[in-house]
Amino acid sequence: MADMDPAEKIKELAATLASVSAVLDLEAMGTQIAELREQSADPELWADQDNAQKVTRRLSVLESTVNKVNGISQRLDDLGVLFELAEIEDDADTKDEADRELEQLRKEIGELEVRTLLNGPHDESEAIVTINSQAGGVDAADWAQMLQRMYLRWAERHGYPTEVYETSYAEEAGIKSTSFAVKSAFAYGTLRGEHGTHRLVRISPFDNQNRRQTSFAGVDVVPMVEKSDHIDIDEKTELRIDVYRSSGPGGQGVNTTDSAVRITHLPTGIVVSCQNERSQLQNKATAMSMLQSKLLARKREEEQAALDEIRGDSVSSWGTQMRNYVLQPYQSVKDVRTGMETGNTSAVLDGEIDDFIDAEIRWMRSRERQDG
The missing domain is CATH 3.30.160.20 (Double Stranded RNA Binding Domain)
Structure with missing residues (x-):
């Protein structure tokens, strides 16, 4: 795609967006939105608080999705004009701006494409994440706290509200356990692939002989x-x-x-x-x-x-060791199931885990299709 003309790149992205829109069925979403708006305007709705919150939450999700797709479609149209302007005026700055917008749109359309895979019975729910330190002593407790920060930073980057319910601190450093909610639609479907054991290899900051230490923490994700x-x-x-x-x-x-x-x-x-x-x-x-x-x-x-x-299915649970984080002697984060890997460990630990999450969602859907 790198050698393609900008107009062809935009055309290809527009085709992908059209496919995503067809799967999402924006027309049906529009019908649902009209019905939910009518319900939300009924003063009697709030007599049942639980149902009212369910209606308004669903309405918000649908409106957000439709607005997102329509907004991207408009930006694709504007981008074509921006590339034409850059070429006519031979303006390098405008060309750079257009290239950045093209890359951003490619990323956002990819995220929407992954969203179409989140169609499980509870995927649309908010999530409760629980992290427990496992083998590794004080390093494991420190590792559990690093993972807590990684997920909270990921949520912050996306603007997802979080609420920490409980944190049990370890005596020397780190935490024994923590539970927190990610209060965003599709949080469970997005994060459920993170369930499992996360393994860290590094030079222990708590070892006066600077020996390499392997420690483990377990991540559990359930729908709200x-x-x-x-x-x-x-x-x-x-x-x-x-x-x-x-x-x-x-x-x-x-x-x-x-x-x-x-x-x-x-x-x-x-x-x-x-x-x-x-x-x-x-x-x-x-x-x-x-x-x-x-x-x-x-x-x-x-x-x-x-x-x-009953089916004789011998496929083991996904909840096993699922990702390795190596900080010494080299830098690598690798998902053992999907093969997704990066050497930018600092970015990952600062919450940049979307590539891993997207790969997990695609992997899980592929397995579910095989199992089904």
Whole structure:
């Protein structure tokens, strides 16, 4: 494509955008938008808060998608004019501007193309990400905190709101665990390929002999539950609820009351915690929502495992070691499933992981088509 005339490049991108638009079915989206706008204008809608939020959230997602496609289409038209202007006036600065816009449009159309693959039953949901330090001692705790920063920076780069529910700090450095929400449509579908074990190799900053250390952290991604999704829980017999005082790094108190809440689901052993709110009741409500999400994810995994057994499916879970981050003796980040690799480790750890995420989504959809 590098040797193509700019007009041909624009034509090729326009054809890709047309294919994406056909898959998204903008006409059907427009019909849905009109219906949802009519519902949202009904004063009675807000009598049911949960349904009202569902309607407005869906309306926002559809409007955003349609506006994105239409905006890109208009920018492609404008870009053709910009290239013509640069050629007529022999203006190098205008040509550079047009080249940058062309590359940006190629990236945005590629992102839309990947979005068409996010059609699973829960892909449109917001996500809860949980990170746990694993083997590697203090280096693993430090590594877990590095991963937390990587994902929060990724979300920040995209303008996705996040909310940290709980962080358990390690004694010397780093964190034992953390849970946070990414509050954006399609966050779960986008991030679910990140589920698995992340391996770090580096010279340990905590080793006075400067030896190379390998450490591990586990990343778990589940969809945020809708109010309509529900698993019955008997709080009296199935839950152990502990309250404690929130704390920061090094045991520093961040709250003077026992408002943090830890819930253990006794039948499964699943533990969730929340300490971000001042109110114990708010923390309990958030923790219960997290527990519902994890129980639903577990239920889906069990149902899928049963189907795989019936089919004789021997394909192992995706939740194994999935990415290696090597900082010494060379610089490399490589996904062991997709083969995606880069030597720019600092950019990745600063949240530039879109190439890995896109490759994961394509890989998962390819596997699902094979399995189906």
